[in-house]
Amino acid sequence: MNLQNLSKQTKAYLFIVFAMGIAAIGFCAYAYPLTPLNWYVVLPGLLVSAGAAMISVPIVAHRSGNKHLENTSMSLGMIPTFLLLIAFGPLAGVLSGAVSALVSTMYPNRSYPVQILFSTAAVVLAVLAASPVLMMVGLAQPGQPFPSPITLSGSAQIEQSLATLAAGAVYFLVNTLLVTLVISLVGAGGKRVAAYETWRDNYLWTFPVYIASAAAAALLYVFLPYVYRYWQSSIAMLALAVPVPVLIYYVAQYHRQSNLHYRNYIAELEHGREELQRLYMATVESFVLAIDAKDRYTQEHIRRVKDYSMELATEMRLSDTERKSVEYGALLHDIGKIAIPESILSKPGKLTPGEFETMKTHTIIGANILEPVRFPFPVQGVVRSHHERWDGNGYPDKLQGEQIPIGARILAVTDVFDALTTDRSYRRAWSRADTMMYLQKNMGSHFDPHVVSAFLRILRREEERAAAMVDGRPAPQKASEPFAV
Ligand SMILES: [Fe+2]
Numbered sequence: 469m470n471l472q473n474l475s476k477q478t479k480a481y482l483f484i485v486f487a488m489g490i491a492a493i494g495f496c497a498y499a500y501p502l503t504p505l506n507w508y509v510v511l512p513g514l515l516v517s518a519g520a521a522m523i524s525v526p527i528v529a530h531r532s533g534n535k536h537l538e539n540t541s542m543s544l545g546m547i548p549t550f551l552l553l554i555a556f557g558p559l560a561g562v563l564s565g566a567v568s569a570l571v572s573t574m575y576p577n578r579s580y581p582v583q584i585l586f587s588t589a590a591v592v593l594a595v596l597a598a599s600p601v602l603m604m605v606g607l608a609q610p611g612q613p614f615p616s617p618i619t620l621s622g623s624a625q626i627e628q629s630l631a632t633l634a635a636g637a638v639y640f641l642v643n644t645l646l647v648t649l650v651i652s653l654v655g656a657g658g659k660r661v662a663a664y665e666t667w668r669d670n671y672l673w674t675f676p677v678y679i680a681s682a683a684a685a686a687l688l689y690v691f692l693p694y695v696y697r698y699w700q701s702s703i704a705m706l707a708l709a710v711p712v713p714v715l716i717y718y719v720a721q722y723h724r725q726s727n728l729h730y731r732n733y734i735a736e737l738e739h740g741r742e743e744l745q746r747l748y749m750a751t752v753e754s755f756v757l758a759i760d761a762k763d764r765y766t767q768e769h770i771r772r773v774k775d776y777s778m779e780l781a782t783e784m785r786l787s788d789t790e791r792k793s794v795e796y797g798a799l800l801h802d803i804g805k806i807a808i809p810e811s812i813l814s815k816p817g818k819l820t821p822g823e824f825e826t827m828k829t830h831t832i833i834g835a836n837i838l839e840p841v842r843f844p845f846p847v848q849g850v851v852r853s854h855h856e857r858w859d860g861n862g863y864p865d866k867l868q869g870e871q872i873p874i875g876a877r878i879l880a881v882t883d884v885f886d887a888l889t890t891d892r893s894y895r896r897a898w899s900r901a902d903t904m905m906y907l908q909k910n911m912g913s914h915f916d917p918h919v920v921s922a923f924l925r926i927l928r929r930e931e932e933r934a935a936a937m938v939d940g941r942p943a944p945q946k947a948s949e950p951f952a953v
Contacts, residue, residue, distance in 0.1 A: 482586050500557040556610060576727065628686075776886065778795055784878075793847050796845070854880060856868075859912070862914075
């Protein structure tokens, strides 16, 4: 979420939420101030919030939109925030919420500053919104050092427990709705997304985690007063607070280590993937050798066609998947010739109509041979369609225009170019200039005009480079040019 790319409306919304967050902290400081004794607990409590925000617990959730289970994680920051809110009132709660939101948006991966500020403000507002629910049942009272609910009557305890869960629900609603609104305003790929679907798919399923966090905070609130009463002196509080940074350090180290393990794991996977790619390529090369055993000319031809096709793929800025299908398609396009009788393949003269019909089947046979190989990119279509023509007069399916896969349209050009510029048993090689002219003449009929234009650009650049070289060295500078000293 980069600030420059946002609409005015979104910016205004972000600003309003941020300003309300600041105002909320100011309001809490004014209306619910803490006593000095409170601060002795709240300050170490904020450190605990920071530490808890660094700990992510894995949760498996069912996203209602996607109808599948997904692994994700949530930080533990809400527990100390709710505990401080219940025990010391809104100021302690909003400060803890702010600290935990700041930490979890910056660690382990730092978000954009605008996201950090917005998320923090949203949490602050959610904590403030949850406060009245707790205050109604005598919790979240500022200025009181840990009133223990154990001493209250049974019905008051039930009231307080229910209020804690309700406060958790209010916190959940305010926080997720504020964030959902910004997601729907920013939209996906320039389009606005429906707010309700966004909320349902991304947040609704996290509701139990919020409720569980609020409940955990309430349980801690019941037990911690005993600890607090026992260690009332400030020195004792300090003693309790000292281990916190140590704990945070260990948590941070743990995360760093697990990140390291994760990175090593990814590197290993990547290595495995490259090995697999090499294996794929080696298998394909064996296929190519198999064609070569039948037709001497083919192997060299295939390599040149592959090189030209890859240059074309770069020139035409094809995607990685398209590039892969061009590369493998170029290597395998004539694999079907394995099934064509040698008498036809290496016949010196022109083929009879019957022989030509047999020859044409190499496209379908090639595609059939590759069918059981599940390439992770489309190769079969490229092989099947490499003799289709732009105007629909090709074979085997008489596809036309963009119905023909881009890899096949590229191969149609490079295959013909290489065939014409090479000596064959029945004719001499054409000159490059003649072949270029031929391609140009057949743009829009045999060949895709875009592919031909791109290919001609490549060939002209090659020629210019060749002209600039004399005997393999750069050409001497012209006399008129200033002499470089
Ligand atoms: Fe072919």
